[in-house]
Amino acid sequence: MMENSRAVGGSYMDNLIGTLLAIFGNVLVSISLSIQKYSHVTLGGTKDPRAFYRTKTWWCGFVLTCVGEGANFISYAFAPLALVAPLNAVSVLTSSILGLIFLREKSKPKEFAKRYGLSFLGCILTIGGTYLFVAFGPNSHEKLNAENIVKHLVGWPVLLYLLLEIITFCLLLYFYKQRCANYLVIILLLVALLGSVTVITVKAVSGMLVLTVEGTMQLDYPILSVMFVCMVASVVFQARFLSQACKLYDSSLIASVNYIFSTTFAVVAGAVFYLEFTNEDVLHICMFLLGSMLCFVGVFLITRNRKRAKTFEPYVTMDMTNGVPTIHDKGLVVQPDFNGSFSYGALVNNDGVAPATLPVNLAPPPVSSRHTDASHDLAGLKKD
Numbered sequence: 001m002m003e004n005s006r007a008v009g010g011s012y013m014d015n016l017i018g019t020l021l022a023i024f025g026n027v028l029v030s031i032s033l034s035i036q037k038y039s040h041v042t043l044g045g046t047k048d049p050r051a052f053y054r055t056k057t058w059w060c061g062f063v064l065t066c067v068g069e070g071a072n073f074i075s076y077a078f079a080p081l082a083l084v085a086p087l088n089a090v091s092v093l094t095s096s097i098l099g100l101i102f103l104r105e106k107s108k109p110k111e112f113a114k115r116y117g118l119s120f121l122g123c124i125l126t127i128g129g130t131y132l133f134v135a136f137g138p139n140s141h142e143k144l145n146a147e148n149i150v151k152h153l154v155g156w157p158v159l160l161y162l163l164l165e166i167i168t169f170c171l172l173l174y175f176y177k178q179r180c181a182n183y184l185v186i187i188l189l190l191v192a193l194l195g196s197v198t199v200i201t202v203k204a205v206s207g208m209l210v211l212t213v214e215g216t217m218q219l220d221y222p223i224l225s226v227m228f229v230c231m232v233a234s235v236v237f238q239a240r241f242l243s244q245a246c247k248l249y250d251s252s253l254i255a256s257v258n259y260i261f262s263t264t265f266a267v268v269a270g271a272v273f274y275l276e277f278t279n280e281d282v283l284h285i286c287m288f289l290l291g292s293m294l295c296f297v298g299v300f301l302i303t304r305n306r307k308r309a310k311t312f313e314p315y316v317t318m319d320m321t322n323g324v325p326t327i328h329d330k331g332l333v334v335q336p337d338f339n340g341s342f343s344y345g346a347l348v349n350n351d352g353v354a355p356a357t358l359p360v361n362l363a364p365p366p367v368s369s370r371h372t373d374a375s376h377d378l379a380g381l382k383k384d
Helices: 002-042 056-078 081-101 109-135 146-153 156-177 184-214 222-248 251-273 282-304 368-383
Strands: none
Touching (some): 002 056, 002 081, 056 184, 081 184, 081 251, 109 282, 146 184, 156 251, 184 222, 184 251, 222 251, 251 282
16 A cells, blocks of 8 residues: 555656646747747848847747757656647647737727637636646656566557558558648648657657666667657658648648647557556546647637738838838749738738739830930931
């Protein structure tokens, strides 16, 4: 009985440490991204596209990003995947709160409530859902050494899960590459399938590194190298698919759908690979699922209320002639992305103003007639 209570207490403390690390890491990443975005915005009018590398603001955000991602990485060694993966909603929640705090526009309370009411409701649902799945999430947690990871890996549920995942991934990749099915659902399903591999390998690598730091050497086992290579490869290909999705679809829609798919596959991977819900009763599982659903709805409402990109906006180049901005016809001009509060290349963000139509091909003034008349006059003078 004493050994069981110690195990439960250890698991509870490990879950608490992992949860706090994940929350701290996600909050820190959101703050760092806001700082880096501020650095980009302040230097938007400069001709040097890499000027922000020389600013302290951008490097401060970069350091905070590294610290936050490091905290997220370590959190996988202490808490189950089912607790850490849904906590990505904290990042979306923090970004929304920071956006509401640092709004530049001034509006009446009724207009503010009408415009940002869904975001406020999404924040409440996300906070409530986070509390539910943290409070009723799986409490069992084991120290992941090399022997335990290999034992989990060769089990028939894991092999069956990996086989189904590989078949599904190959089918989706076939439709995406050969049939040119560039649908958002297909791309983000590919990302989620790779993400499930990422979280499995990240938890294994993180757990073995933590055990090594604690004094139990795990670096000389081949399984660590295998997991590390799979982790890096899955992250790289996951980033490539996300980049393709960002080129085709709105970022707010990508954020919400990707969170839902990635969290779902991560929870299923934790349940199959690490058996995280084995000792849980039905009530705890149902409450955990309810909390996850509330987070899904909350993230969807938060991202749905963001401004979407406009199809066209007058584009003014930064070339100056006597202190006046000039417009040049250089063929096909690509309008920079409009992301709500600032657009690179746009001098003023005029929300609510109808976009003006600018002439693209300006015909040169007729000068041929004067030239021919002058030639005739010269010929007449020579004859005279």
